[in-house]
Amino acid sequence: MKFQHYCSKFIIPVCASLAFISASAQFTITNPLTTKDFTGIKIGDNASLTAATGADPNGAGWLRLTEAKANQKGYMYVLQGFPTTLGVIADFEYKDWRNVADSYNGADGFCVYLFDASVSDANFKLGGYGGSLGYATYSNPAGTTGLSGGYLGIGLDAYGNYANNGENRHGSAPAGMLTSGMLPNAFVLRGPTSSTYTSSNIYLTSAALGDRTGTVNDIRTRNEIDYNTVTATRPADNIFYRRVQVMITKPGTDYVVTVKWRKENQSDFTQVFTYTLSSAVYPIPANLKLGFSASTGGGFNFQEIRNIILTTPGNLRVDSRSDSYFTCNENSRPVTFKVEVSNDTNAALNSINFNGKILDQNNNLVDFSKFKITGVSYNSSFTNSNLQSSNFTSNEINGVVGLNAKSSGIITVTGQYYKKGIGTNHSFKMVSNISSGQITDTDLTNNTASTVVEVRKCSVISNPMMPSYSK
Template identity: 80%
Template sequence: MNIHKYTLKLLTAAFSLSLLSVSGQFTITNPLTTRDMTGIKVGDNAYLTAANGVDPNGAGWLRLTEAKTNQKGFMYVLQGFPTTLGVIADFEYKDWRNVDDSYFGADGFSVYLFDATVTDANFKLGGYGGSLGYATYSNPAGTTGLSGGYVGVGLDAYGNYANDGENRHGSAPAGTLTSGMLPNAFVLRGPTSSTYTSSNVYLASAPLGDRSGTVADIRQRNEIDYNTITATRPADNIFYRRVQVIITKPGNDYVVTIKWRKENQTTFTQVLSYTLSSATYPIPANLKLGFAASTGGGFNFQEIRNIILTTPGNLRVDSRSDSYFTCNDNTSNLTFKVEVSNDTDAALNSIDFNGKITDDNNNVLDPAKFSITSLSTTGFTNSNIPISGFTSNNISGTVGLTAKSSGIITITGKYHKRGIGTNRNFRMVSTVSSNQITDTDTTNNTAVTAIEVRRCSVVSNPMMPAYSK
């Protein structure tokens, strides 16, 4: 069984049930790490690296562009979601290249939210090039913006998305541009309009890092992309980016907030906040999420994975592991990182946490098959979760978090040789709750990370899976 496919199906089922019970609740996840195309639409040069043999199944990425000239690619999630309670779009990305392009990487990519009533047949991207698949464009002349586009966030390595060239409408203030460009920046553009000159107008931007020197000096700094030429994808401790695009409605208007986390960081940093007038830009009842990227003379591999779509303003949990499989004939160590987020406006000192290692039927595993060896926490104001002396694979405790903050529980354990058998899975199941708040969305209160147990080759590289099928 494909572990990430299994997790996606489990959470999608929970999402479907929640829509029947409470309007506005949803949690949609897709790791994009496998060969499975279920639930997504992929086009132009984009592809799943696990499907094309670039990466092992379970360890792949959605590659929007190759590190080649004049590439373009897109993907969007087929499942729409309600906007009643707002939305958080959370994802990881890598932006890197294996050869020198003489441009210090280009162009960048967009993450966009668009009206879910737009059908697949009627879906149309905006212009590529500096418009990053979202905004209007000049080639061909009169290229309109993305069908039903509501907001398009550009992660711009090269620097054109913020200016009014190529028939884009509106520009960042001249004082923030360098040689007419804004490289290494987050840039926000607005909805697609039937009036061409009012479509996808510039709204806001957040230049990143050191802005001194020439435009080339700014481009070659490691902010949006990684600028050291490398034969292989940079490891997470070298270059890691995780982004959250958040839409809330604290009053009459909508607020778009962008946060990100970089390598060796445990907390998100807010980089941009912009208020959208609800009168000028009414939000559709349901939205969909997508990504698009482009290259020109300059280029990068532009890759996405681990998409989470859910609601803000509540308690939630997410979990990940340092490996997607283990070998049945080996005793091996595995680490899970469980992130608990208090996205409410109140400090909470009594968040109940339960974490357990189970089989596919939710039975807690015997320590003879898998045993927890250590646990640590960071970011919490208080915690009574045990950190040693584990006698079972079921852990409970209480943690605290300040308002709008997250903490991480790191659990390390040992899979024991031939513990559960080949082509089976075990799972880290994490659940949070608190009686200190009324949680507006409980679909994101449980996270499941599954590990596949494989029969691995001992003749060649033990990290290369060899199925017993």
């Protein structure tokens, strides 16, 4: 299923002023990167929005960091900085695939990085590409420093160089982890950029993924970081799906970096690694920004990102997506929403209030002649639920769910859009709200999620080269 998360630009809900954000350290920043809208982001080198280039329909696009071509590089970062007082969760989805065979089994990989928000756009500079993935130091040209103001660079390395000390990268994974000096199909964490070149972006830790038997090329052929079957079109989510969460918390005097991910047909995240950063050695900037960079060499992939969420950890939060970014006005058809409720606290909560509504563009409840909720289900992560599952009298759901500490659950809401119900060039949305009286929720900016589905005219048009949904 394709889970889409919609908004046209970066949004900081609830916190209406920068003064409030600074005082409370509460924030939620989201962007699906699925449209033509460049608001709030800086894109450079070979990176592009596929909805803007026409590679994908508007509303169904991706941030494409590289094409599946040799010797490419691309980057993007979010212009809005965010406070680090309460920690941070960075959440995103990605695809890493190719439509042309190469002899390297895909390369190189990409990096998600956090850097000091005080670095101006004019002074922003990437680290080396190649195996340094746009973050770390590099040897060509000689003395290439790491990312300006870089704090952490988490490499998702398909080919395997980011974890070694080649090309003037500093520090390396333990020899026992490397295969022929490489660590392909791995998450690799490198540290801050330093004014001292020889200690910049030091190797900190890594996690090798999947089956590690055989040669380094055998490892590269396995579907972990990237998808290794040549395909004419982007692999569907039930074939290859990756969602990553990077969390920074401060449970004591030091910072803890936790990386998790979720693969196709999984409803729960799997922890990749946890690493403790000394606050004395690696003090965190007061504000950070988030970015991505990617590179290719002789091997290559389309390296694509979407559905960025930045928010604070340690509270209740909700996220909502749909399997459809639009529906057709000429046909009645089912629409599915996936609402993920997360309990990031240290306490089990058995009374999380949930409310979900299907609203029109004017925020009015949609009546049954236009759209009707037909079913509600939830996965086994919930410890209890009294949500109505059938015989709905309106397009509104109310109830209570329970979650263990540090866990998430997915509520699936199915419905039926009726032919010509909403009207062409209109939309409807599911708005979900959560709360609980069992805790003091210190960040309410992430307690509401909204997912929009557009209604379009989809009749076949005269030019057979144009997609039918574009009329």
